[in-house]
Structure formats: C-alpha cells, structure tokens
Amino acid sequence: MHKSRLAGFIIDCQSDDLDGAAKFWSQALGYSRKPMEDDIYVPLETGPEGLHIEVQKVDHPSRVHLDIETDDIEAEVARLEGLGASRVGKVKSWWVMAAPTGQLFCVVRVQGKGFEEKANQWE
Numbered sequence: 655m656h657k658s659r660l661a662g663f664i665i666d667c668q669s670d671d672l673d674g675a676a677k678f679w680s681q682a683l684g685y686s687r688k689p690m691e692d693d694i695y696v697p698l699e700t701g702p703e704g705l706h707i708e709v710q711k712v713d714h715p716s717r718v719h720l721d722i723e724t725d726d727i728e729a730e731v732a733r734l735e736g737l738g739a740s741r742v743g744k745v746k747s748w749w750v751m752a753a754p755t756g757q758l759f760c761v762v763r764v765q766g767k768g769f770e771e772k773a774n775q776w777e
Contacts (some may be wrong), residue, residue: 656726657773658733661765662706668716672696676709683707706765721748721760723769730761733776 667675676696680687685698685707697708706721724730731741731749738754748762 655775655777656724656729656733657769657775658722658724658730658761659769659773660705661721661723661762662700662708664719664721664760665707665709666712666714666717666719667709668712668714672709672711675711679709702767717758719758719760721762721765723762723765723773725764725769725773727761727763729776734761 665679669675676687685700688697688699690696694711695708700707739751742750742752748760750760752758
C-alpha cells in the first residue's frame, strides 16, 4: 500500500529573470515569496495548509504543471501507468510523466504537512 495526493502547482518560466517572474506571480496570486532556494526555484508562501506553489526557471516553453506527492514514488508511477500515463523521464528523485491526454506532471516525494492524514491510500 502507498499514499498520494496533489502537492501543488509549479509555474515553469522560460526566462533569464527568475526574480522578475516570481515577483509577477507573487503579486498576481497574492502570496509572498519565500527566500530563493537556489537559482532555479522560488517558492510562494501559501500558508500551513496551502498547496505548494513555486516559480521555476526552465529551458522549455513556459507552462504550469502539477505535482503529485507520494510516500512511494515507484508504486505511484506504476499506479498512474495503469491508468494510462507514461514515463517521460526521471529527474533527480522524481518522475516526469505524461497523462494520456498529453499534459505533463511530476510524481515527487512528500512535500507538505498533513500528508499522512489527508492523502489517498492505494492498494
């Protein structure tokens, strides 16, 4: 058995101005910026029960994708493949996947508080 749930949204920005992109999205969504973790990610402060939202510098065209967090990445990837998703590529510890309709999303390790209590449990 394993658990998973929607972790949040990643705002992919094909830009050399990550700070400017994060400033825009912070003001547009009404969330303050957390300190930059590195030169690729700027998390937004959504509160203790909020979804994880971050602005990410990327080399591909700008888009928004979602992350599914899980306590067992391989089990969740296999479950999603059974639903028709396909693996696109592994990045560090997570998988980029494609839905049967083409949308890209990531399967990542647990990110947020309350995971054990609120995540879906799968056989």
